[in-house]
Amino acid sequence: MKKKVISLILAVSMVTSMTACGSSGGGTTNNNNATSQTETPSEEKKDAAVVENSALLTDKANIDNSVERDSITIGWQDATTLAPWGTNNDTPGNYEVYEMLYECTSSGERYGVLADESKGNFEPGCDHEDGTGIYTVYIYDYIVDHAGNPITASDVAFSYNYQFNNETTSGWDDFIEATAVDDYTVQFEFSKEQENLGWFDNFFCRCFIVNEDSYNASPSKLANDMCGSGPYKFVSYTSGSNLVLEKNDDYWQNDELRHQEQHANVKNLTFQFVSENVQRVNGVATGSLDMVQDMAFESITDFVDGGQYADKANVQAYSQKFIYYLDPNCSEDSPMHDENLRKAVFYAIDQDGLITALGGAYSRLYAYANDYYSDYDMVDWANVDTYNSKTAVDPDAVKQYLDASDYNGEKLTLMVMSTFADTATIIAAQLAAYGINVELLQVDNATANATQADSTAWDMTFGMMAGDYNVQAWSHDFSYNNTSTGDRTTTFIVDDEWNDLLNLCNTEDGHTAENMQAWWEMAAEHAYTMGIYAGNNYNIVPEDCTYVCQGDKLRFLPGACCFKAE
The missing domain is CATH 3.40.190.10 (Periplasmic binding protein-like II)
Known part of the structure; x- marks a missing residue:
C-alpha cells in the first residue's frame, strides 16, 4: 500500500503546483505529454518530506504503547444507532x-x-x-x-x-x-x-x-x-452530536496476549459527528478536533508540508477497496468483439494522464487488482508485462493493433454511471487522438443492469467492483454464475478455461500466486478487461501521533494509535 500512497501524495502536490501556475486540471490532455510537468527542487524537497511522513505513520517499527494521551476528539460520520x-x-x-x-x-x-x-x-x-x-x-x-x-x-x-x-x-x-x-x-x-x-x-x-x-x-x-x-467502555451518546468512551482499566486480556488493535493509548475518546468538510477543516484548525476520519480530498493539501495547517496535523492516506475498471462488450453484436480493437483501446489509454486530469484524487492500477486487499502482494503486478503495466502510451503499439482490427471508425458506446462522466469523457478524448470514436451513454442505478444485459446497447462500460479479496472482485465481475444462462460473463465473454481458473482462485486451496497471475495473464492476453484506478481515503492525525492503527477493512482505531510524549 505504501507505494500507492506515496505516488498519490506526489500527485496531490503536483496538481496543487499546476493549479498555482495557472494550469487546468480539468481539461483533456494530450496522450504523449499529460504527465510531463516538472517539479522544482523546492517542490521535490516538500514531496520527499510528505512521502517520508506518510510512510512513518504506518511503519510498525514505530509502535510504542508506553505513552498515554489524555484525550482525543475525532471527527466522524453521524450515527443514528449504536446497535x-x-x-x-x-x-x-x-x-x-x-x-x-x-x-x-x-x-x-x-x-x-x-x-x-x-x-x-x-x-x-x-x-x-x-x-x-x-x-x-x-x-x-x-x-x-x-x-x-x-x-x-x-x-x-x-x-x-x-x-x-x-x-x-x-x-x-x-x-x-x-x-x-x-x-x-x-x-x-x-x-x-x-x-x-x-x-x-x-x-x-x-x-x-x-x-x-x-x-x-x-x-x-x-x-x-x-x-x-x-478496551473502551461507554460513557455517553447524544444523537446527532457525539459518542464518548473511556479506557477500560479492567480490561480482561493479559498484556502479553493483546494485539495492537486491543490497546488503549488514549484515556478518553470522543467521536464528534461532523459531516460537513468545512467544519472538519475548521475543527482541526481551531483545535476542537484532533483527528478526522476520511477527510475530503480537496482539503488534504491544507495539512501537508506547505499547507496552511501543516503544523497542526498530518495526513495518512490509504486505498479504498473499489477497483475502477473498463470492460469491453465481447459479444458478436459489438465491434469490441475484435480482440485487436480491444487491445488498441487499452494500449491507447493513458492512466497517469487521466488521473492528473481528474485532479490527482486517484491511484493508477497495474492490473485488475487493488492493494487494499491482502492478496495484492501475492503477485508483482507492475512487472507482469501487459497494457495495464505500461509506463507510457506507445503510439506504435496502438497503431499496430488498430491496423490489425476490422475497425472502420464507427462510434463505440461507452456506458457509464453519471457519477463518472468526467472519467469517461477523458477516456473518450484519449481514444479520439488515435481515431477511435466514442460516445457516452450515461445510466443510473435503475437502468445499468438492464442496459448491460442488452448486448446491442453498449460497447464498453466503466464501473467499479469490490470484494474481500481481489479474486472475489474478479468473481463479482466475471463469474458465469452472475448471468441467468450460466455460460458466459456479464460482458459476454465465453472462455470456460478462464472461468474455471477464476473459480479455482476463489477456493481456499486454489488461492495461490500462480493461479492469480495465470488468470490475469489470460485476461490481458485476450484484453478482457483493464484496471484503471483506485480511489483513496485520508485520515487526519495530530502532530504527536507516531503510528496510525487500522483494523479489519482498514477501520480507523484512534485509541490504538501510538503517540510521543510532549
Missing part, C-alpha cells in the same frame, strides 16, 4: 467497545480475540469435523464485559443466532445455528462443509459478541448505549 449487529457494521466505537471471536489486521492477517488460539487443530482456536458442516470454537475462560458479566459460550451463541435471525448478515447462507457445548466451547453448524475463499473471516470476524444479560438489561437493547468486553 452492534450486522456483518457490515460501521458504527463509531463498536470496534473499541465490542469484540469478536477473531479479528483481522489492516493487512488481512487473522488473530484470535475471544477465541483461545492455544486450542484447536483446524485453525488456532477452532476444530472441524472433516466432511461435515460442524465447526467448534474455544473461547478464553476469563472474559468479562463492562457490566462485570462473564462472556461465555452461551453469549457467543446468542450473538450469532440473534444477528443471523434478524437478517443483518451477508454471505451466511449456509449457517444453521450456534450452540453452547459447555461454558467455553461453541459449536457452529452449517448445511455443508465450508470451502469458499474467505468464508472463515466473513463468518468468525463479522459478529460482535454481547453478553445476553447485558443486552436484556439495556433499556434501548444497546441501540442508544453500549456494553461489551473491549
